[in-house]
Amino acid sequence: xxxxxxxxxxxxxxxxxxxxxxxxxxxxxxxxxxxxxxxxxxxxxxxxxxxxxxxxxxxxxxxxxxxxxxxxxxxxxxxxxxxxxxxxxxxxxxxxxxxxxxxxxxxxxxxxxxxxxxxxxxxxxxxxxxxxxxxxxxxxxxxxxxxxxxxxxxxxxxxxxxxx
DNA sequence: GCCAACGTTGGC
DNA sequence: GCCAACGTTGGC
Numbered sequence: 387x388x389x390x391x392x393x394x395x396x397x398x399x400x401x402x403x404x405x406x407x408x409x410x411x412x413x414x415x416x417x418x419x420x421x422x423x424x425x426x427x428x429x430x431x432x433x434x435x436x437x438x439x440x441x442x443x444x445x446x447x448x449x450x451x452x453x454x455x456x457x458x459x460x461x462x463x464x465x466x467x468x469x470x471x472x473x474x475x476x477x478x479x480x481x482x483x484x485x486x487x488x489x490x491x492x493x494x495x496x497x498x499x500x501x502x503x504x505x506x507x508x509x510x511x512x513x514x515x516x517x518x519x520x521x522x523x524x525x526x527x528x529x530x531x532x533x534x535x536x537x538x539x540x541x542x543x544x545x546x547x548x549x550x
Numbered sequence: 551g552c553c554a555a556c557g558t559t560g561g562c
Numbered sequence: 563g564c565c566a567a568c569g570t571t572g573g574c
Binding site: 419420421517518519520 | 554555556557
């Protein structure tokens with residue numbers, strides 16, 4: 387089993403949206419980056435675990451855990467001329483873009499904010515925390531997964547004097 | 551709203 | 563194949 391992280395802007399699709407979806411499952415469509423596509427198409431498999439991250443949010447951070455319930459298959463939003471993610475170059479005979487199905491497993495006991503994750507030394511190499519990292523689908527190592535999961539069970543560390 | 555970082559496009 | 567211009571991402 388492998389581990390991943392996906393980003394979503396809660397204004398577009400939030401963790402709550404996922405929990406409220408039928409069977410708490412959604413098609414992870416609209417990915418239009420080749421690196422992210424390759425990971426979804428080639429390496430993401432049913433049963434893999436996925437952190438759900440809110441970007442462009444208040445706060446930004448990891449909010450929940452979901453599970454891959456269906457391996458990659460062609461992204462139908464690329465075929466729909468009315469869809470925001472329509473791509474005329476992607477055809478049903480030779481699809482350019484792929485999606486997986488994700489199901490919400492559980493909300494984390496608390497949000498792990500980007501600011502907090504940045505302060506954890508052992509997460510220094512985590513893809514999410516790399517300078518300029520913009521990939522919307524990222525690999526997470528097993529040790530990173532375990533570190534983040536354990537952190538979510540503890541109360542937030544006290545911030546510097548003056549912080550709220 | 552600003553802007554740095556990055557990916558893609560297209561002229562040459 | 564280079565690289566400038568442009569569009570997007572996403573933190574702040």
